[in-house]
Amino acid sequence: EPASARPRVLLLCSPCMGHLIPFAELARRLVADHGLAATLLFAAARSPPSEQYLAVAASVPEGVDLVALPAPEAPDELLASASVRDRVVRAVASSVPLVRDIARSVAATVPLAALVVDMVGAPARVVAEELGAPCYMFFTSPWMLLSLFLHLPAIDATRASEHRDAAEPIRLPGCVPIHTHDLPSSMLVDRSSETYASFVAMAKDAGTTPHGILVNTFPELEPAVGNAADGVKLPPVHAVGPLLLTRPISMDQDHYCLSWLDQQPRGSVVYVSFGSGGTLTWQQTTQLALGLELSQHRFIWAIKRPDQETPSGAFFGTSRHGDEDAALDFLPEGFMERTAAVGLVLQQPWSPQAAILGHASVGCFVTHCGWNSMLEGVFHGVPMVAWPLYAEQKMNAATMEAHAGAAIRANVRDGRLVSKEEVAAVIRRVMEGDEADRMRRRLGELRDKATHALSKDGCSACTLAQLTRRWKSTADSK
Numbered sequence: 001e002p003a004s005a006r007p008r009v010l011l012l013c014s015p016c017m018g019h020l021i022p023f024a025e026l027a028r029r030l031v032a033d034h035g036l037a038a039t040l041l042f043a044a045a046r047s048p049p050s051e052q053y054l055a056v057a058a059s060v061p062e063g064v065d066l067v068a069l070p071a072p073e074a075p076d077e078l079l080a081s082a083s084v085r086d087r088v089v090r091a092v093a094s095s096v097p098l099v100r101d102i103a104r105s106v107a108a109t110v111p112l113a114a115l116v117v118d119m120v121g122a123p124a125r126v127v128a129e130e131l132g133a134p135c136y137m138f139f140t141s142p143w144m145l146l147s148l149f150l151h152l153p154a155i156d157a158t159r160a161s162e163h164r165d166a167a168e169p170i171r172l173p174g175c176v177p178i179h180t181h182d183l184p185s186s187m188l189v190d191r192s193s194e195t196y197a198s199f200v201a202m203a204k205d206a207g208t209t210p211h212g213i214l215v216n217t218f219p220e221l222e223p224a225v226g227n228a229a230d231g232v233k234l235p236p237v238h239a240v241g242p243l244l245l246t247r248p249i250s251m252d253q254d255h256y257c258l259s260w261l262d263q264q265p266r267g268s269v270v271y272v273s274f275g276s277g278g279t280l281t282w283q284q285t286t287q288l289a290l291g292l293e294l295s296q297h298r299f300i301w302a303i304k305r306p307d308q309e310t311p312s313g314a315f316f317g318t319s320r321h322g323d324e325d326a327a328l329d330f331l332p333e334g335f336m337e338r339t340a341a342v343g344l345v346l347q348q349p350w351s352p353q354a355a356i357l358g359h360a361s362v363g364c365f366v367t368h369c370g371w372n373s374m375l376e377g378v379f380h381g382v383p384m385v386a387w388p389l390y391a392e393q394k395m396n397a398a399t400m401e402a403h404a405g406a407a408i409r410a411n412v413r414d415g416r417l418v419s420k421e422e423v424a425a426v427i428r429r430v431m432e433g434d435e436a437d438r439m440r441r442r443l444g445e446l447r448d449k450a451t452h453a454l455s456k457d458g459c460s461a462c463t464l465a466q467l468t469r470r471w472k473s474t475a476d477s478k
């Protein structure tokens, strides 16, 4: 069948790097392995989108059509005061008319195989409905969070108090118990608040996804994927992960940190990164710097300017700071000089993370526990220090530590300051001694399982094959 006649899947992705990366990989696989055509529509929260956002988008391989949706128009003041989530939600909701136009013009020439949206894409469902195509959600966080969403209406109905006052953890089938202090911050606010209402609305959207939910995980990592508590009915859930950035993007090419890594001994380097948006306070940045130094291990630190107000101060590639951004004046005095022989501080807004984690010299990953980052750690077999900052990251940390044995948590509970001694100690636990050996072995096993899940006979690849066969036969019968 000529590629131009293939049924086409439309994927609509919200403006977060953590969504765009797995969406791009899903689109690539649909085209390369499953005989479909794909159009990836990526929404922007601001115009022009950041350089790294465009670079990731541009790395989408040939065969996947890419459409950049314009950012919603909004006065700067409004953008500055809106939360990350509000901006993401607005960007997607405002793109629906354009998504409709694109979907119609696709459907005029080839069958529309499916519309795939992310967890804020519910407003676009009507487009699939109008055109009689199935609509799926691709959930880019772990099953544990999806399970929390899908069970939230039932949990809400039985809890009288605020979630933050609950003494008992939330127990979801097959998941580690979720302690109150590990719940996403949007659940710890007053249940009468708007923030909570929009969290519950997102959870309900997940539960009412018309045809099913694809989730970026694999059964060996989260064996309970798809399990429901008694009396709770779930939409069909399909584990298709880990879908990750596997090929370098243009910004990664010939990055000097990769040749620096070539010079370092195997497994000797600690890679520190808090994702595309994560930030620490000044005090915490100082303690982290001194702790790295104290640990006496080699390191690569993808550094961001500190932010006193929010742990996600660098989202959308915007910084609330001006020209002083370029200066490293916030680091402890003499730090750069003292660590010059063993450490590399990366100041660019984007580090070639997948290539770094895939490098044999890297032995530990200090991560903010964004799910993509954790999956990349697993995929490359790198033991992790879990340092959750926002969103559902504390839950991700808990499951990676207690359930998968792939990480050790730094004690960041309630935003407390992690001292330099603690930083050094937790890095040593991951890098040295028996516990570190056990973790390395465990990560080796997980890496093999992750690779297998994606291979031709692996469970994730087979799940996707089954699903796409169904899409194609339904599309062809129209």
Ligand code: UDP
Residues within 6 Å of the ligand: 016, 017, 018, 019, 021, 245, 273, 274, 275, 276, 277, 278, 302, 349, 350, 351, 352, 353, 354, 369, 370, 371, 372, 373, 374, 376
């Ligand atoms: N990433 C990267 N270089 C950076 C920052 C992030 O390559 O400097 C990639 C990282 O590999 C991951 C994604 O961006 O694939 C971030 O997603 P994640 O879910 O870990 O965190 P988020 O940034 O969405 O909080």
